[in-house]
Amino acid sequence: MKKLLTYFREQVGVKLILVVQLLVVAFALAAALRPAAAYTFTADQWESIAQGSKIDYDEDGRIGVTEMTDGEDILQTPPMTLPKGHYTVTLDYRYVPSVWEGGVERRSCLYFTSAEAGTVTGEKPCIDVKKQQDTLTLNVSDDSETVRLVAHNDGGIFTLGTVRIEQDMLYAGACVAGWLVLFVLLDAFLLLTVPGSPVRLADSELCACLWVLCAVAVLTCAPALTNGGAANGADWSFHLSRIEGIANGLREGQFPVRVYSMAKDGYGYAPSLFYGELLLYFPAVLRLLGMSVQGAYHTYLLAVQLLTAGVAFFSLRQIFKQNKTALVGSALYMLSTYHLYKIYWLSAVGEYTAMAFLPLIPAALYELYDKKPLTRRRARKACAELVVGFGMLLQVHLLSLEMTVLATAVFCLLHLRRTFTKPVLLTWLKAAALTVLLNLWFLLPFLTLMLSGDYNNMYTGSPENGGQIVKNCGLRIAELFGWQKNHNNLGPELLAGGFVLLWCWLTLRERDAQPEGVNRKDIRVGLWAVGFAALACWMSTNTFPWQAMGRIPVVGRILVAIQFPGRYLSLATVLLVLAAACGLSALRRTGYARPVAVLLLGVSVFGAALFFRDQQADTAYLGDGGQLIYSEYKKFNIGWYFDGLYLPDGAHETQNGYESTVPVTTVEVTSIEQADGITTLTCAETTGQDQHAELPLLYYPGYTVIEGPGTAFKTANGLVGVTVPANYTGTIRVTYREPKRWLAADVVSLVTLVGVLLIIRRKKCKGKRKDQPEKG
Known part of the structure; x- marks a missing residue:
């Protein structure tokens, strides 16, 4: 501690960083302690801005459009001075919507506008048609003295009474805590990696790699760091609604959250019973602290990418024992075309989060199936990686779990003799038991509902035609290897990495397999990776016999639940990255590793740049709160019309309920x-x-x-x-209310978690005692 204080006192740069951080925290604290900005406007204070509608008072004294008319902005408040922050808008109103063709109701909304560009976010939350009072949430991006609240009539009768706009000071306080946490983490990282620090890591090469790794993670998140970025993929409104649904469930007292009461216009919806959502509690808590739902999503995205980079680097470093090889492989993985496609083009939260944990599985298999005798230490490490890897796949994306279990099962069968050796088999049994117990709180409800036969909509078609439906959704071979605009492919850098490995296998001679030469084990591992990647690529195309798969009793129905076989490219991506890393490791002693690594990274960065160019699009900013359920109101009167996977049998969804x-x-x-x-x-x-x-x-x-x-x-x-x-x-x-048998499963998972943590702590304490010198 004394060395650390001396370092802080003597280093000018450190002092400057601390001063900047203290200033940021001080400004955030000042914003949190000042009085909340609040405005109240009565009906007679609304200003008419209607162009074609007649503005009048209704029988209850509200002002607005009292006769059916077409949509336009009708009213606005006087200008307000609002500091940057999060605001609740409580509104008294009457709304009778007109309808589009087909009987779909229109949805009126409110939004902030300002004479100064960039000071408001642009969200337009819809009001609840079934109520006469509602509370909306809006955000101000920068201090402004010209903010107005505008009422937009989408069509119909829309009159407004008293409105109150109040700053949410809980969010202001949470910002202070957020800055403090961020600076503590940043300072810890700097102390561990900056030259001259008394607690710097001994491996200077590792420190440099960590800096580059963070830069790659930030580059991966570049679109999300722009205003409204990363919020225009195919599934983004669904996943934002999941975050809001979990936050709303926690607010109502559910834990764990099983049903989103706000969803589907109040009918309630339960993706949580079928779809792991453990990590989404993080952005949901941010929502409870006042952060906008899109801000919470962006924070989650950044955290997941940092986690992905860390897990990939840890896993590859464990396999190759080389920092640079692990860094190159991690960069290829982070910037891979398919990874970016899932993050931005589809906003497939479950799939890109699952990709954060996929590298743990090959790392664990490498330990278990190495030809060296399996020691207790390596067995414990492999067991922990299997529990975390498969457990988190279960919690974030079941289809990724299904694909990974299938690939792992094939691998184990091909190494049957090794699999049934006592130490390996015991490790598998321990990992399986711990995974089940730790996740029983999710597994029991999931299996209860799936085995009941009352929720069958998540399957693709019938057993007879399900395979054909999946086959029709497969990629064409030209799409798999191309660089098409939506970038739903592997990218040339990963294919090149696979060819590098094959080149090593075909050209490097056995005499190179000496201690000072090439490590042939890396080539063997790479060949396994290339073989499984080729299988995954084939399964992602429309040339794979999915019809035959669908006809297999029981198993076939599970296999065709994949819906889109292109999802197998996530497995192909991690395996081809592993193959590329194996090739680079094999080339280290030949002098070719550096130029090949530069070539692969150059193509990867170029591909990412092309992706970011093609992905840029106009984004719509949704309002927070229950208004998310109206995100697709121009097609349906109830939210999430596109997702009927988890409906109970017998439920017939219409556009009105x-x-x-x-x-x-x-x-x-x-x-x-x-x-x-x-x-x-x-x-x-x-x-x-x-x-x-x-x-x-x-x-x-x-x-x-x-x-x-x-x-x-x-x-x-x-x-x-x-x-x-x-x-x-x-x-x-x-x-x-959660059924009692499910509560019992919650308790079992909690007790198992506590037991595992206590065992880990005891082993660490025991190890420290062994390291202490004997007295006397």
């Missing part, structure tokens, strides 16, 4: 209201017999009556039904 094809409700229903995840039914039973009422909730196990008599059940329409006792008049309140 869910159709009740089988009559269920037999009581007199006075009202059904929804708020904060609770559905309140007011009804009267007058026949003297138990009757039923159907609620606007998609059924998932766990819906429970928390107030009033009766029980919840699944109706033939896939919705939640409630039994109403004879002669009962009053209210019945229903909400989601």
Whole structure:
């Protein structure tokens, strides 16, 4: 500690960095401690800006459009002085929307505007049609004295009363904490890697590689660092809605979050029961602290890319014991065409997050299947990597898990004799048991629902035609090797890396396999990687016999759940990166490694530049909160029309909700209201017999009556039904509560995690005691 304080005192550059950091924290703290900016405007203070609509007051004293009319901006507030920050807008209104062709309702919205460019973010959150009061969230990017709130009538009757705009100071306080955490991490990194630091890592080459690795991660995130960037892929609104759904579920008291009560216009939706979302709790917590949903997503994206770079470098360094080889391989992986395609062109959060953990699997296999005897230390390392690798794949993307398990199973079968040796088999059994126990909190609900047969929409077609559907979605061979505009391919640098490995295999002679020559083991590992990569490439194309796969009993249905066989390129990417690294490692003693590495990196950076050029597009900035469910309102009246994978059987989705094809409700229903995840039914039973009422909730196990008599059940329409006792008049309140057997699984996973951490700590303490010199 004394050396560290001396270093801080003597180094001018260190003092300058600390002063800058303290100034940033001080300004953030000052912003958090100043009074919250707040404005309230009544109906008569709204200013008319309508061009073709007649502005008048309705019978409740609200001002706006009182007759059906076409859409335009109709009202604005006087200018406001708003500092940079996060704002809640509480609004009193009446809205009767007109409809597009086909009966799709229009959606009116509010947004900030400013005379100064770049001071507002551009989000336009829609108001809730079913309410007369709503709270929206808007953001200001920079201090401005000319901010106005504008009301846009998309079409219909739209009148507004009192509106209150208030700065969210929780977010301001969270920014202070965020800067502190960021600077602590940055300072720790600098102290470990900067020359002259008393705690610098002993390996100077490793320090340099870490700097370059961070630069590559930042380059990978370059589009996301622009305003509104990385938010225009095919699935971005769905994944932003997942973040908002988890945050809303936590706010309602669910943990873990199983059902998004805000989704599908209040019907609720449960991707969390079918789709691992563990890492999305990080951006969801940022949302709870006031960060915009898009800001939370960008933070998550940056964190995942740093994690991807670190895991790839760690895994490759473990295999090759060479910093530079691991660095080149990590850079190829981060900037690979398919990786960038998943991040930006598709915004496939699950898949690009899974790619952060894929390199752990070959690293673990390298330890287990090396010809050297398996020591306890290497077995523990391999076990830990398998648990983390497969466990996180389970938690972020099940289809990536399926592909990885399939490839690993084939590898183990091809090394059957080694697999069934006692130390290797025990390692596999330990890893499998720990993975199941640690993830039982997710596995039990998932398997319960999948085996129930009540949720079959996630499969592609029937067993007869599912394989043909997948085959039709496969890539053409020309697309696989090309450099087409959407960049859904491998990229030439990875193919070149594979050819480098093959060249080494064909040309380097056995006499080069001496201690001072080429390591033939690297070539063997690379050949395995190239072989499996070739298989993965074939499976991604429309030449693979997916029809035959689909006809295999049970297994076939699981295989065709892949939907888009191009997903196998994620496996091909990590394997071809491994092959390229093997080739570079084999060339280290020949003098060709450096020019080949420069060539591969040059092509990789050039390909990334082309991708960023082609990917740039106009982005739409969605509003936060429940308004995300209206992100596709011009096609459907309910959100996420494009995702029906996790609907209960019997649910018939229409553009206006869910159709009740089988009559269920037999009581007199006075009202059904929804708020904060609770559905309140007011009804009267007058026949003297138990009757039923159907609620606007998609059924998932766990819906429970928390107030009033009766029980919840699944109706033939896939919705939640409630039994109403004879002669009962009053209210019945229903909400989601996790079933007790699932709570037991939560406890098992928690106890397992605590046990693993205690064992790790005990082994570390035991190791430290062994390292201490004996007394006397």
